[in-house]
Amino acid sequence: MTTTTTPGRRTDPPREVRGAPGRGTPGGFAGAVSCEWTKLWSVRAPGLCLLAGLAMTGVFTFYYASIARINAHPVEPVGNATASSAVLTQFAVVILATVAVTSEYSTGSVRASLLWVPRRHRVQAAKALVAAVVSFAAGIVYAVVGAAAAWGAFDGRASFDAGTTIRQALSVGLYLALVAVLAVGTAFATRHPAGALSVLVTLLWGLPTVLLGVGGPDLAAVNDYLPHGAGDHLMRAGVDIPFAPVPAMLIVVAWAVAAHLAGLYVLRRRDA
Template structure:
């Protein structure tokens, strides 16, 4: 296939939008964001919680929405292994790491844009649901929705890497469920300074700190760098497996 990396990106873009799964994932993410943020605001209002920034609602919703991103990014890889279509892909783009990078770029861009739009939707729904129990600052809200999109994009890159490393949907979902939700939930549930500190350095904990800009236990940019580090580790792991293993 001619066109180098640009051609590889174009091919991955075309493949993404020619299957129904991408559209179903986007619809599911809209529904999850809308329902979760409405519920979040309603609970705060009903229980007479203290007034809080409206952006807290869509940030909290990422605990669910991120798994729609995982499914979207995962299927761009695992579906090709399941149908042996990956052999044709690697024939068209024989530089293997270029294929992985193209998938990461395409899914990352799509989920960034989707994440920003979901953040706007969640903010609007939560504002109506809070009914006076939230504050709104345009600058802070804009920063949060952009960072929310960036966080979901990094989750997509991480997922593509893990998918190339494990290749099987069950394995990918298990690893990412544990990393993004299972282990953090266990650590928070058990409590204690040590376990809570460990959670702060896992992807979702670090991403939440970065988006909320709460500067605890580290400055917000550090939280974003931690998530970037996790995405880089996933990407490099997938690249090594793709280089060394037959398809």
């Protein structure tokens, strides 16, 4: 069978299917990241979460330093006040990352996101990356503000070393970034804000509180392998800790990766 063309007529190439990302359209990972960045800042919730975290940092670090001064605690690096405040400020990041995912399931807009970027792992990776970058930057700001708020309240019960303070600031940012990835993965796995927050509050605060409250070296050792327990060892300095910063970081990374893979499994297996 042969085909003929009419002389003088131009044969146009076949059109791409409407709605499918082509080679030059923003359907790849870079486009997904750009879309997630725009969506994150198109509502007020992220900004309010970050401001709440900043306020909690200032109040908690001032309180921490005041107690250390009143009780004549041993002199410690000023950055430890900010490291301790992460037990609260991490939930500003948790809510930010969770809402970024579950709000789309609540409104049904997740279908549009998956149509625009058909490769589902790119959607989840883009959300995790945006949340992690924002949380890392917020953590560094929190560390600087917390150190400044705590310095005066310590009144001589704290030491300042530029290298240690910078390392702790980066560690706080890194920990909050990993918590954001953990929250994104959990949110994709549960698809509901109440479910995601229940899991995350239990893992990051409830379970460590029970383990440390009951007491005993065995339970404390279990807490060291939970996200916040390991993260606390990552962020602190000048105290006896069971893990060096790198092993502590790897424990938190393992939790974040596990949550990310769980969320990706649900995202691929279930319809939006």
